[in-house]
Amino acid sequence: xxxxxxxxxxxxxxxxxxxxxxxxxxxxxxxxxxxxxxxxxxxxxxxxxxxxxxxxxxxxxxxxxxxxxxxxxxxxxxxxxxxxxxxxxxxxxxxxxxxxxxxxxxxxxxxxxxxxxxxxxxxxxxxxxxxxxxxxxxxxxxxxxxxxxxxxxxxxxxxxxxxxxxxxxxxxxxxxx
Amino acid sequence: xxxxxxxxxxxxxxxxxxxxxxxxxxxxxxxxxxxxxxxxxxxxxxxxxxxxxxxxxxxxxxxxxxxxxxxxxxxxxxxxxxxxxxxxxxxxxxxxxxxxxxxxxxxxxxxxxxxxxxxxxxxxxxxxxxxxxxxxxxxxxxxxxxxxxxxxxxxxxxxxxxxxxxxxxxxxxxxxxxxx
Numbered sequence: 213x214x215x216x217x218x219x220x221x222x223x224x225x226x227x228x229x230x231x232x233x234x235x236x237x238x239x240x241x242x243x244x245x246x247x248x249x250x251x252x253x254x255x256x257x258x259x260x261x262x263x264x265x266x267x268x269x270x271x272x273x274x275x276x277x278x279x280x281x282x283x284x285x286x287x288x289x290x291x292x293x294x295x296x297x298x299x300x301x302x303x304x305x306x307x308x309x310x311x312x313x314x315x316x317x318x319x320x321x322x323x324x325x326x327x328x329x330x331x332x333x334x335x336x337x338x339x340x341x342x343x344x345x346x347x348x349x350x351x352x353x354x355x356x357x358x359x360x361x362x363x364x365x366x367x368x369x370x371x372x373x374x375x376x377x378x379x380x381x382x383x384x385x386x387x388x389x
Numbered sequence: 390x391x392x393x394x395x396x397x398x399x400x401x402x403x404x405x406x407x408x409x410x411x412x413x414x415x416x417x418x419x420x421x422x423x424x425x426x427x428x429x430x431x432x433x434x435x436x437x438x439x440x441x442x443x444x445x446x447x448x449x450x451x452x453x454x455x456x457x458x459x460x461x462x463x464x465x466x467x468x469x470x471x472x473x474x475x476x477x478x479x480x481x482x483x484x485x486x487x488x489x490x491x492x493x494x495x496x497x498x499x500x501x502x503x504x505x506x507x508x509x510x511x512x513x514x515x516x517x518x519x520x521x522x523x524x525x526x527x528x529x530x531x532x533x534x535x536x537x538x539x540x541x542x543x544x545x546x547x548x549x550x551x552x553x554x555x556x557x558x559x560x561x562x563x564x565x566x567x568x569x
Contacts, residue, residue: 252512252532253505254426260436261422265414268443272410275444 391416393459400450410447417460420533421467427528428471430493430513432502438474442467461543468525468543490517508566515565519558526551527558 391412399409421442426435445466453462479489494517497503497510505513516524525544529535530551537548544551 252427253503253509254423254432255502255504256422256432257502261419264418264422264439265411268414268418268440269407269411271440272444272447276447 394455397450397453397455397459406450413446414443417463420460421463424464424528424533425467425471427532428468428525429474430497431500434474434478438467438470441474442470445470457542458539461539464543472521486521487518493517511566512562515562518565519561523554523558523561526554527562530555531559 396409396413396416399405400413418439422435422439425438425442426432429435429438442463446463449466453459457465475486475489479486482489482492484492494510494513497505497513503510516527519527522544526540529540529543530537535543537551540546540551541548546554
């Protein structure tokens with residue numbers, strides 16, 4: 213077979229009029245608006261948006277100006293420890309699940325990590341890393357990976373409560389003590 | 390409209406913080422409201438979540454490192470507040486997330502602040518059946534017109550994965566609406 217022949221014939225054929233209707237069919241297939249209405253019809257109460265600013269500013273002011281004595285932060289040592297442990301566990305999972313984060317934590321930064329407050333870590337996890345979905349975790353881990361992570365220092369019931377409260381799509385994973 | 394950079398600088402300075410925050414609320418209240426509303430459905434719940442979102446923004450503005458746009462950062466807080474709220478609501482009612490979504494949409498029939506016809510109601514039912522991430526991507530793209538690039542920064546997900554999520558969401562919704 214001569215592959216250098218100019219008039220290559222591959223034997224493929226197309227239906228008659230194929231290219232004439234191609235554009236129309238492609239546009240139809242990519243048009244996601246075909247069968248989906250564009251309006252949702254949610255409404256807001258009269259004047260809601262106009263008054264919203266003042267209400268939010270008032271709420272922020274009230275929160276901000278409350279003296280610390282009127283909103284004492286009462287911590288039970290046990291719950292603080294659990295909270296820290298659960299946050300540490302969540303952080304551990306995230307570090308394993310997202311290598312990009314792990315690589316940014318160098319040994320030189322260890323002292324800085326140790327100085328972080330639990331609430332700062334929680335805020336970071338909440339708002340810098342998008343919620344971890346079950347599918348994200350299962351895409352990265354298999355069961356043997358998870359078995360190698362040590363959770364021995366964390367109370368299991370408390371960990372299960374934490375995960376059930378905070379996981380998205382958790383019905384797909386069943387945590388049993 | 391004030392640039393984000395200037396606004397953030399004024400938000401971080403105690404002397405200008407209050408006025409800057411007022412401008413921030415004015416500038417972003419509607420976009421954040423409608424995003425939260427599409428997620429939590431009920432107006433009163435939306436109002437609570439929106440207020441919590443702005444309170445969190447106000448309290449944590451010093452932690453905003455300007456690695457993303459201000460809007461992306463605020464949007465992420467709104468998304469997390471909405472999801473946290475729904476999880477807590479589901480737990481309080483003893484429902485899983487799917488059951489909660491169904492009940493929220495079922496209540497739209499009697500909602501004073503929903504004026505949709507049967508087709509629009511069915512659209513909400515269809516959206517409620519989507520997995521959390523697809524629902525988020527669909528709402529952001531379809532109703533809020535957010536670009537994939539901007540969405541990628543907010544959701545920390547690649548543009549390709551977002552396109553795939555949107556495509557799957559649209560197919561499922563079309564299937565639900567047309568019964569194909």
